[in-house]
Amino acid sequence: MGIRLTDTTLRDAHQSLIATRMRTRDMLDVVAELDKVGFFSLEVWGGATFDASIRFLNEDPWERLRALRERVKHTPLQMLLRGQNLVGYRHYADDVVREFVRLSVKNGISIFRVFDALNDVRNMELAMKVAKEYGAHVQGTICYTISPVHTIEGFVGMAMELERLGCDSICIKDMAGLISPEATTRLVRAIKRRVSIPLDLHSHCSSGMAPLSYHAATLAGADILDTAFSAFSWGTSQPPTESIAAAFKGTKYDSGLDLEALYEIGEYFTALYSKYRGLFTAEATRPNINVLLHQVPGGMLTNLVSQLKEQNALDKLGEVLREVPRVRADLGYPPLVTPTSQVVGIQAVLNVLSGSRYKRVTNEVKDYFLGRYGRPPGRVDEEVKKLVVGDEPIINGRPADSIDPELEKLRESGRKLGILRKEEDLITYALYPQVAMKFLRGEAKEEVIPSLTMNPLSPAEVPELPMEFAVDVDGEVFNVKVSTVASKTIEIGKPEKREKPSRGAVIAHIQGMVVAMKARVGQKVKEGDVLAIIEAMKMQSEVRSPLSGTVRKILAYEGEIVNSGDAVAMVEPEEGM
Numbered sequence: 001m002g003i004r005l006t007d008t009t010l011r012d013a014h015q016s017l018i019a020t021r022m023r024t025r026d027m028l029d030v031v032a033e034l035d036k037v038g039f040f041s042l043e044v045w046g047g048a049t050f051d052a053s054i055r056f057l058n059e060d061p062w063e064r065l066r067a068l069r070e071r072v073k074h075t076p077l078q079m080l081l082r083g084q085n086l087v088g089y090r091h092y093a094d095d096v097v098r099e100f101v102r103l104s105v106k107n108g109i110s111i112f113r114v115f116d117a118l119n120d121v122r123n124m125e126l127a128m129k130v131a132k133e134y135g136a137h138v139q140g141t142i143c144y145t146i147s148p149v150h151t152i153e154g155f156v157g158m159a160m161e162l163e164r165l166g167c168d169s170i171c172i173k174d175m176a177g178l179i180s181p182e183a184t185t186r187l188v189r190a191i192k193r194r195v196s197i198p199l200d201l202h203s204h205c206s207s208g209m210a211p212l213s214y215h216a217a218t219l220a221g222a223d224i225l226d227t228a229f230s231a232f233s234w235g236t237s238q239p240p241t242e243s244i245a246a247a248f249k250g251t252k253y254d255s256g257l258d259l260e261a262l263y264e265i266g267e268y269f270t271a272l273y274s275k276y277r278g279l280f281t282a283e284a285t286r287p288n289i290n291v292l293l294h295q296v297p298g299g300m301l302t303n304l305v306s307q308l309k310e311q312n313a314l315d316k317l318g319e320v321l322r323e324v325p326r327v328r329a330d331l332g333y334p335p336l337v338t339p340t341s342q343v344v345g346i347q348a349v350l351n352v353l354s355g356s357r358y359k360r361v362t363n364e365v366k367d368y369f370l371g372r373y374g375r376p377p378g379r380v381d382e383e384v385k386k387l388v389v390g391d392e393p394i395i396n397g398r399p400a401d402s403i404d405p406e407l408e409k410l411r412e413s414g415r416k417l418g419i420l421r422k423e424e425d426l427i428t429y430a431l432y433p434q435v436a437m438k439f440l441r442g443e444a445k446e447e448v449i450p451s452l453t454m455n456p457l458s459p460a461e462v463p464e465l466p467m468e469f470a471v472d473v474d475g476e477v478f479n480v481k482v483s484t485v486a487s488k489t490i491e492i493g494k495p496e497k498r499e500k501p502s503r504g505a506v507i508a509h510i511q512g513m514v515v516a517m518k519a520r521v522g523q524k525v526k527e528g529d530v531l532a533i534i535e536a537m538k539m540q541s542e543v544r545s546p547l548s549g550t551v552r553k554i555l556a557y558e559g560e561i562v563n564s565g566d567a568v569a570m571v572e573p574e575e576g577m
């Protein structure tokens, strides 16, 4: 049998290259043609597309799915689902998972690619079971990574367990583009020996090896490869659909796909490329073996760079890059994929910037050590664990077992807010309460595509324009402001906050968004009390009171972006202190 192809142009490709900004209207003109090609599936939904739609495009992701379904009559539509994290960044309660999967099937998803960042199958089971109940195809997914605790035997064992759990196919998800041709051959052979359901290889061209690994996978017996149309391929995206189909033409691995038809569709995407070209960056489009040297995927690297730039600490990049693998080792070698890539990345930044390892930790790192993400692949460092969580009890069971049902409460508050017009709205609200509220109220605006507003684009001019855009960290989108003029930093915080901190100033130690302001004017606080929570790269860290006293001023509001060193509140010391 020939190799089958899953085309990812409408999901992973634009997520990896242009921070998930492809509009639904640009998809609708071509999906009927995509449907005729004979792909194994079209990956069109999930991952970051849900978040990006409501956050940046003012588009309803459910409507996108329905519109695609109406035009695709023959090819299964596929989505990427982060197990119990669905399309968000934390574990949701079981009732949210059930309802999300039900509505996804109802609106058109036929294949669920389900993974967990720690490869902890307990975090995947419920989503897989519900998808099966609704008659969907479940693709159980193994996150591929390289570490002292990840072995071929371990991956094969997971594949066998996924088959036992009723999966219809298996995916090796090489999200960072790490897998070498030789490793591919060994892994694919080993899995095919023990597992009878079809096997898919999903890789990225980040290190440049993916096309070679796809060849190796095909020869070793893989059944499906993930590709994207050439204009949206290479770099941090998948290998090109047209080239991979052409490579096997006339061999026993021939995909049977019509190259003429692929060429025609390729032309459409090439035209579309010029519309979005202002969003493509050199970093995302060329291979970089950094990922093999530091185990820092390309997208994460971009994000670390902008984080450090915001903190005026770009000179610390080398140190941070060395710190990332150390933090990863402390955490028992989680694969670096959403959300663990952010958990590790931001902690590495904190360890370097605070000058002392784990002096400051994010809530997520705490949760990780408490077992709230699941079972780490290897042993965590006991000393670090002690430092981070002290004697707090560790969860050993399935993390979602300790999460209370969420939907009823949300239904009530959503009703009060008047934002629930259709049943899908409740899930949108459950996934991203803050962003969804704005979107569902009709207050969101479609972001402008840079290249459309720039007058005749001369390549020399483009880099001079400071832009606000988002970067992709392994599949997640983060808003960053980037100036390509290295000396120019963009001030986000209010100038008065940058004054010399006085004794009672409650100082933010990292640039990010204030997600909770806990201090109230007149409130009595003790030294060390948590007065605000700041979110950076989706990770939350606490801002504590430097002394005991009374809160006199609040200097930041929830939703505001503050800089490292900004005062978010002022505390007047107690008498006599």
Ligand code: CO
Pocket (backbone or CB within 6 Å): 012, 174, 175, 202, 203, 204
């Ligand atoms: Co991917």
